Amino acid sequence: MTRRLLLLGGLCLLVLLLSGLSLMAGRVWVPWSAWTLAADPRWAIIFELRLPRTILAVAVGAALGLSGAVMQGYTRNPLADPGVLGVSSMAALGAVMTMYLSLGLTTPWLLFAAAMVGASLGVAVMLILAGGTGGTITFILAGVILNTVASAGVALALSLAPSPWAAQEIINWLLGSLADRSADDVWRALPFIAVGSGLMLMLGRALDALTLGETGAKALGIDLNLTRTLLALGVGLASGASVAVTGMIGFVGLITPHLMRPLVGHRPGALLAPSAVAGAALVLAADILVRLTPSAAEVRLGVAMAAIGGPFFLALLISMRRRLA
Amino acid sequence: MTGFTRRAAVGAGLATGFLGGVASAGALPSVVSLNPCLDAVLVNVADRGQVTALSHYARDPQQSSIARIALGYPITYESAEEVIALRPDVVLTAAHSSPATRAALTRLGIRTELFKVPNSWVENQVQIRRIAQAVGHPDRGEALIARVEAAMARSAPRPGARPITALVFQPNGFAAGHGTLVDEMMRRAGFVNVAQRYGLRKWGNVSLERLLDDPPEVLLAGQAAPNAPTFAEKILNHPALASIAPRMTRAVFPERLLYCGGPGLVDTAAALATARRQVLGAAA
Numbered sequence A: 001m002t003r004r005l006l007l008l009g010g011l012c013l014l015v016l017l018l019s020g021l022s023l024m025a026g027r028v029w030v031p032w033s034a035w036t037l038a039a040d041p042r043w044a045i046i047f048e049l050r051l052p053r054t055i056l057a058v059a060v061g062a063a064l065g066l067s068g069a070v071m072q073g074y075t076r077n078p079l080a081d082p083g084v085l086g087v088s089s090m091a092a093l094g095a096v097m098t099m100y101l102s103l104g105l106t107t108p109w110l111l112f113a114a115a116m117v118g119a120s121l122g123v124a125v126m127l128i129l130a131g132g133t134g135g136t137i138t139f140i141l142a143g144v145i146l147n148t149v150a151s152a153g154v155a156l157a158l159s160l161a162p163s164p165w166a167a168q169e170i171i172n173w174l175l176g177s178l179a180d181r182s183a184d185d186v187w188r189a190l191p192f193i194a195v196g197s198g199l200m201l202m203l204g205r206a207l208d209a210l211t212l213g214e215t216g217a218k219a220l221g222i223d224l225n226l227t228r229t230l231l232a233l234g235v236g237l238a239s240g241a242s243v244a245v246t247g248m249i250g251f252v253g254l255i256t257p258h259l260m261r262p263l264v265g266h267r268p269g270a271l272l273a274p275s276a277v278a279g280a281a282l283v284l285a286a287d288i289l290v291r292l293t294p295s296a297a298e299v300r301l302g303v304a305m306a307a308i309g310g311p312f313f314l315a316l317l318i319s320m321r322r323r324l325a
Numbered sequence B: 001m002t003g004f005t006r007r008a009a010v011g012a013g014l015a016t017g018f019l020g021g022v023a024s025a026g027a028l029p030s031v032v033s034l035n036p037c038l039d040a041v042l043v044n045v046a047d048r049g050q051v052t053a054l055s056h057y058a059r060d061p062q063q064s065s066i067a068r069i070a071l072g073y074p075i076t077y078e079s080a081e082e083v084i085a086l087r088p089d090v091v092l093t094a095a096h097s098s099p100a101t102r103a104a105l106t107r108l109g110i111r112t113e114l115f116k117v118p119n120s121w122v123e124n125q126v127q128i129r130r131i132a133q134a135v136g137h138p139d140r141g142e143a144l145i146a147r148v149e150a151a152m153a154r155s156a157p158r159p160g161a162r163p164i165t166a167l168v169f170q171p172n173g174f175a176a177g178h179g180t181l182v183d184e185m186m187r188r189a190g191f192v193n194v195a196q197r198y199g200l201r202k203w204g205n206v207s208l209e210r211l212l213d214d215p216p217e218v219l220l221a222g223q224a225a226p227n228a229p230t231f232a233e234k235i236l237n238h239p240a241l242a243s244i245a246p247r248m249t250r251a252v253f254p255e256r257l258l259y260c261g262g263p264g265l266v267d268t269a270a271a272l273a274t275a276r277r278q279v280l281g282a283a284a
Helices: A002-024 A041-075 A087-100 A109-130 A136-159 A164-174 A183-201 A204-210 A213-219 A224-246 A252-264 A268-292 A301-324 B002-024 B036-045 B080-086 B099-107 B121-135 B138-155 B181-188 B208-213 B231-237 B239-244 B264-280
Strands: B031-033 B051-055 B090-094 B111-115 B164-169 B174-176 B191-193 B203-205 B218-221 B249-252
Touching: A002 A041, A002 A252, A002 A268, A041 A136, A041 A183, A041 A204, A041 A224, A041 A252, A041 A268, A041 B080, A041 B099, A087 A109, A087 A136, A087 A164, A087 A224, A109 A136, A109 A183, A109 A224, A136 A164, A183 A224, A183 A268, A183 B099, A204 A213, A204 A268, A213 A224, A252 A268, A252 A301, A268 A301, B031 B036, B036 B051, B036 B090, B036 B121, B036 B138, B051 B080, B080 B099, B090 B099, B090 B121, B099 B111, B111 B121, B121 B138, B121 B181, B138 B181, B138 B264, B164 B181, B164 B264, B181 B191, B181 B264, B191 B264, B208 B239, B218 B264, B249 B264
Parallel strands: B031 B051, B031 B090, B090 B111, B164 B191, B164 B218, B218 B249
Antiparallel strands: B164 B174, B174 B203
16 A cells, blocks of 8 residues: 555656756757746747646646546556547547538637537447447447447548648547647646546546456446446547547557566556556657757657657556566 | 527636737737638738747748748647647638638637638738737838838839749649639749649649640749659659750749749749849840
8 A cells, every 4th residue: 555655656746856957958949037927928828828838738648647546546557548438539530520611710619619519429329339238248339349340530621621731630639749738738638537537537446356357346346338438428528628638649548557466466456546647657758859859840749648658558468478477 | 598698708707808908918819810811911010029829831841931920929730729728819710621610719709810812912011900909010011012022023024024934833733724813923923824724723733744735934843852753743744844955944943832822922023033034034
């Protein structure tokens, strides 16, 4: 227990440290004098651009890390991530539709609203398809179907894009980025992410019980239908809102639980909180890296995440194989 | 909320910054452009000292008509941080740029001028006038418009010349249909855009099969980029095109002429006139 608290404390400290770095990192160097002097225009760079960006990186990272841990615990499959549920793709489809129809040119909140409508539709479909008596397998399959259909919708919008600029805009958005997000985006996304994460954190006991299988969990007094509903709502709200502000950022939900598992043991319930904090640290670090790369235009966060995540995952796999052999 | 007072303070800080900047530049606003098409107009209507930065696309010779000139200007990569640090009075941005960046600039109280893709010469003229007005040189905007109109007049066909069917054909079979600025330029130069024949509305790709089935008189073909034989560009030199070569003239129409209006239209008009002469001979 103390070890777990120590780990959580250490991770929180890391997030704080990275947050400080995140406020300093960027294309423009802002001297210390500008930090305190609100009359300096560069003050706005720190507090109107980098601060919202940092808060969003923490919130989105936590949401994705937690969603990943919950999904892997629930499906008892180490390859599951929030995307498997199909809700992220539905949110993306909603957002892409606003760009396809060239809406939201002057109303920036429309994209967020459309993405959230997509996410809630996704959750509703999930619950209808897999509700009632369906087991875990039905639930996962329903998610895969939803994911496939939504991705096809996005691809269709891309191939039918009304002009090359619209297509470019959709691609840029899909790659995922935190660049130039504002406090408005924070206020829009944070409530959904907070509620969703709260719901997911309540699932710890049910996930622990599910390691014994569905009948075992039922014998321990776990209401599987309630668990499924809470999970769909929690993941849907948190990852849906994340996609709505940042676009698609993969890999976080997949690798964070794997990073934390050797440190907290194999109890899925104990994995939840550390995964959330580690996810926040991971996205923050990637977002800092993205801003510091001396390339022309900023590397997209989703791309950077996958580029860092891939080799990292490979190293993890090799070390796991060695341990198992 | 302290946030509000702080934001107000930022606004005031930015405003004083502007006033200082304006005073030193002789009352003319400083401008940052975030779009290559707007860059081209801007360098034509503003003083060198007013242009704080162009977009990074401006230096790309494949896309920009002012690549050489742009080397002498600072550039940004379309991030709000860079723009704020430059403290411009006006930011020129296009409709398909990052919505987050636009929202951030608006929130910070920087005047942003938003431009859609122009679909006709009239729309383009309005944009040129708006840019010229924003930089405080409306006369130069009119001069640029007159220059483009003179170029159009030079490239217009002789009265009574028969219209020639033509199709724009760029990498991936990309073409411009009705209701685009290119379409209007083609009409003014004595062509009939037959993109509709291939099922195209505004923008889109023409399949090679339909092109071979019913070729236009002139193919306004893009040039494959040097040393970049991409899959998309292979279609421009597809062997099947040779089979209709006797029936179809092929003229050069670089892709960068396709998207922007402004001073680039002078080149567009000239390229179209050349293509017409290729078909009708010097008499046209």
